[in-house]
Amino acid sequence: MEKRKAQVPLVCHGHSRPIVDLFYSPVTADGFFLISASKDGKPMLRNGGTGDWIGTFEGHKGAVWAACLDTPALRAATASADFSARVWDALTGDELYSFEHKHIVRTCAFSESTTLLLTGGQEKILRIYDLERPDAAPTEMEGLTSTIRSAVWHHSDQTILSSCNDTGSVRLWDVRTKTTVRQLETKSPCTSVEVSRDGRYITTADGNSVKFWDANHFGMVKSFTMARPMESASLYPALGKFVAGGDDMWVRVFDFYTGEEIECCKGHHGPVHCVRFSPGGESFASGSEDGTIRIWQTGESGGGGGGGGGAGGAEESGSAPPKITVSAEDVARKVEGFHIEL
Numbered sequence: 060m061e062k063r064k065a066q067v068p069l070v071c072h073g074h075s076r077p078i079v080d081l082f083y084s085p086v087t088a089d090g091f092f093l094i095s096a097s098k099d100g101k102p103m104l105r106n107g108g109t110g111d112w113i114g115t116f117e118g119h120k121g122a123v124w125a126a127c128l129d130t131p132a133l134r135a136a137t138a139s140a141d142f143s144a145r146v147w148d149a150l151t152g153d154e155l156y157s158f159e160h161k162h163i164v165r166t167c168a169f170s171e172s173t174t175l176l177l178t179g180g181q182e183k184i185l186r187i188y189d190l191e192r193p194d195a196a197p198t199e200m201e202g203l204t205s206t207i208r209s210a211v212w213h214h215s216d217q218t219i220l221s222s223c224n225d226t227g228s229v230r231l232w233d234v235r236t237k238t239t240v241r242q243l244e245t246k247s248p249c250t251s252v253e254v255s256r257d258g259r260y261i262t263t264a265d266g267n268s269v270k271f272w273d274a275n276h277f278g279m280v281k282s283f284t285m286a287r288p289m290e291s292a293s294l295y296p297a298l299g300k301f302v303a304g305g306d307d308m309w310v311r312v313f314d315f316y317t318g319e320e321i322e323c324c325k326g327h328h329g330p331v332h333c334v335r336f337s338p339g340g341e342s343f344a345s346g347s348e349d350g351t352i353r354i355w356q357t358g359e360s361g362g363g364g365g366g367g368g369g370a371g372g373a374e375e376s377g378s379a380p381p382k383i384t385v386s387a388e389d390v391a392r393k394v395e396g397f398h399i400e401l
Contacts, residue, residue, distance in 0.1 A: 068326055071110040071352035075099045078346030080125045081333045083107055084132035085256075091338050092149075094135055095352055096126035102137050104149060107337055110344075110354045116147050118154050124180075125166045125209075129173040136176055138164035144178045146190065156193045158186075166209050170216040177219060179207030185221060185232065200237045203230075209252045213261075213274065220261065222249035229263060231277065243272055243279075251291040256338065262301065264292040269303050271315070283318040293343060295336045298359065302343050304331030310345045310355065324355050 080096035084107065091107040100119040105112055121140035128135050128149060135147040140163045146156040162181040169176060176188040178197075185200040185207065205223035213220050218240075219232040229249055231241040247266030254261055254274060261272040269292045271280045289305040294315065304310040310331055312322040329348025336343045344354050 065325065066322075066356060068324065068353040068355045069110045070326070071095075071105060071112070071354065072350075073103055073112055073115075074101070074350045074352075076122075076350055077329070077332060077348040078350060078352055079122075079332050081335045081344050081346045081352065082127040083335055083337050083344070084128040085130055086338050087132050089132070092128060092132050093337075093344060093352075094126045094128055095346060096123040096137065097350070098122040099350075100139065100141075102126045102135070104135065105352075108342070110352065114152050116145075116152055116154075118145065118157075119143070121163075124164065127168055129169040130171065131173070134169070134173070136167045136169060138167040138178060138180065140164075144176065144188075146176060156188075156190070158188055158193075158197070160186075163206075165207055168211050170212050172216055175216065177210055177212060179210045179221060181206045183207060183223075185210055185219065187234070198234075198237070200232055202239065205248075208248065208250060211252055211254055213254055214258075220252050220254070222252050222263070224248055227265065229261070241277055243270075243277060245270065251289075251333075253293055253335075255294050255296055257296055259296060260294055262292050262294045264289045264303065264305075269301065269313075271301075281315070281318075283313070290331065291333045291335075293334050293336045295340045295343075295357075298340050298357065300357070302334045302336065302345075304334045304345050304347075306330045308347070310334055310343075310353075312357075324353075326353055327351070 074097040076098035078097050082094050084092045093105045093107040095103050102116045102123050104114050119139045119141050123137050123139045125138040133149055135149045138144045142160045144158045144164045144167050164178050165180040167178050174191050179185045183203040186197040188197045205225040208222050208224050210221040220229050222229050227245045229243040230239045233240045245265040249263045249265045251264040261274050263270045267285045270282045287307050289303040292303040294301040299315045301315050302312050308327045310324040327347040331345050331347050333346040342354050342356050346352050
């Protein structure tokens with residue numbers, strides 16, 4: 060496959076410290092949106108197509124390790140080193156709830172129903188908060204021996220996938236029994252876990268490996284060995300492509316079927332901590348130690364099924380809709396009433 064020429068990305072400034080998490084909303088009536096988490100403690104909301112800054116959620120007293128949006132992009136959630144997870148109104152920027160923890164919170168995720176919030180962190184406990192009863196005690200799932208690095212919902216809120224900082228494998232939890240029912244074995248700790256938007260694949264990054272698992276039967280579909288450690292990976296099945304980034308400051312695009320490197324995106328000035336495909340597959344975003352977000356174009360749109368190595372590719376061991384556009388009026392509706400930082 061012929062490699063594309065080097066492209067110039069959209070560069071999103073505003074953060075003063077490293078970007079550690081990125082999350083795209085689904086497409087809404089107002090377009091789609093991108094939220095970023097940074098060690099500067101100020102998560103930011105942006106137009107997902109253009110990267111234009113919409114507003115900053117003010118209130119955390121420590122680094123923000125994770126950020127996400129609910130399905131209609133009406134609420135945001137953040138996980139912080141200030142021992143709290145917070146829920147925000149994404150239209151006004153107001154804080155709605157603050158859930159206090161006893162240690163650093165590293166991850167958060169809204170359920171598909173948008174009524175539940177999942178958190179995890181250095182307490183080694185997964186917690187589920189009922190947003191319809193925010194004063195009620197959360198459901199807790201214990202038994203982990205290491206800091207929780209990531210946690211995502213799976214199978215219509217019935218199960219949860221989690222990974223830890225110091226141990227390999229991804230655990231599958233049954234929410235009803237609050238127990239681990241399966242483990243996806245990896246040699247190194249997983250620094251990135253993603254369920255594709257079509258629900259077919261689980262993508263993990265662990266050390267020098269990017270793996271893809273069947274999200275229904277949990278068998279390994281493919282495993283590619285990279286030339287360097289990859290901290291984050293994202294798959295868009297409808298395009299047959301995945302992106303990965305790590306310590307060498309470059310973001311690489313690969314063919315999902317062969318592992319061949321299609322494109323190498325250069326521009327960051329520090330390690331790449333997170334990569335994510337936009338909901339339509341026409342672009343993907345990367346966040347780096349250099350404090351910038353860069354939005355790269357794929358040159359095509361997918362069919363709505365996306366997920367959220369050295370030159371020459373990776374070594375394997377295992378109809379499109381119109382391009383999404385966002386009008387100025389759409390963005391104006393989202394910006395109206397938001398607390399804009401001066």
